[in-house]
Amino acid sequence: MQGMFKVGDMAVYPAQGVAEILGIESKSIAGNEEIFYVLRVLNTERRIMIPLNKVADVGLRPIIDDDQVEEVYGVLRQRDVELDNQTWNRRYRKYVEKIRTGSVIDVAEVLRDLYLLKLDKTLSFGERKMLDTARGLLVKELSIAQAIDEESISTELEEMFAGPEPAPDGAEG
Secondary structure, three states: OOOOOOOOOEEEEOOOEEEEEEEEEEEEEOOEEEEEEEEEEOOOOOEEEEEHHHHHHHOOEEOOOHHHHHHHHHHHHOOOOOOOOOOHHHHHHHHHHHHHHOOHHHHHHHHHHHHHHHHHOOOOHHHHHHHHHHHHHHHHHHHHHHOOOHHHHHHHHHHHOOOOOOOOOOOOO
16 A cells, blocks of 8 residues: 655644654554554654554645745735634634644634734733744744745744834935
């Protein structure tokens, strides 16, 4: 049985982040032979085994390509979005669901919405953690997708949401 990933490939495991395919193993479970991907989640070093026949169910997917990178940046640059005025815990639940989808676009929307909300009001503890989670997931994947260090991606995101800055003045006074 041939899977879509090879040993050494990078993949995204929803809500966990980027993982490396360490191996493909066969195990006998309850008398049935199952083939598993063995993953190592990069940020946490956690090891996860996913049966090949469950890859679609758990949402394991390849790292985004250049077109999707541009789409992510497009989502992050949007400012004319309607922010959710529900209570923080309802917003939080909605954001958790979006992150669990594994969609890089959903994660980008969560990050953008929380950054924009943060400009308007103080985020709850849960929302701050969610902002950190979404940022961490995006930074890691964008870094690998573009072969750029994570620090540069983090700086780029911070600048993107820092708000308007005064235009540089070339004249010295």
